[in-house]
Amino acid sequence: MTADPEQSVAQGELAELRRRLDVAYAQVEGGLTLLTHRTKETAKEVDELNTRLVTLEHARWPLPSIAAVTAVGALVVALWQAVGR
Numbered sequence: 001m002t003a004d005p006e007q008s009v010a011q012g013e014l015a016e017l018r019r020r021l022d023v024a025y026a027q028v029e030g031g032l033t034l035l036t037h038r039t040k041e042t043a044k045e046v047d048e049l050n051t052r053l054v055t056l057e058h059a060r061w062p063l064p065s066i067a068a069v070t071a072v073g074a075l076v077v078a079l080w081q082a083v084g085r
Helices: 005-059 063-084
Strands: none
Touching: none
């Protein structure tokens, strides 16, 4: 029996296609792994920033309340001075 040259060429082409497919699959898998890693890192950074923001919000001065107390105090002083004269 003699080997059909077209069959050996087809097998070679199939082997090349399989190799290219394996390489492409490895690239896609590597890209997905990288994206997964970046997503986890980004989620961790967002959580850390959210924690910092909550901490800053709780530590800030209550400026509207201070302004209201100061205004009431100024009113009391103004009335005291007006009545005291």
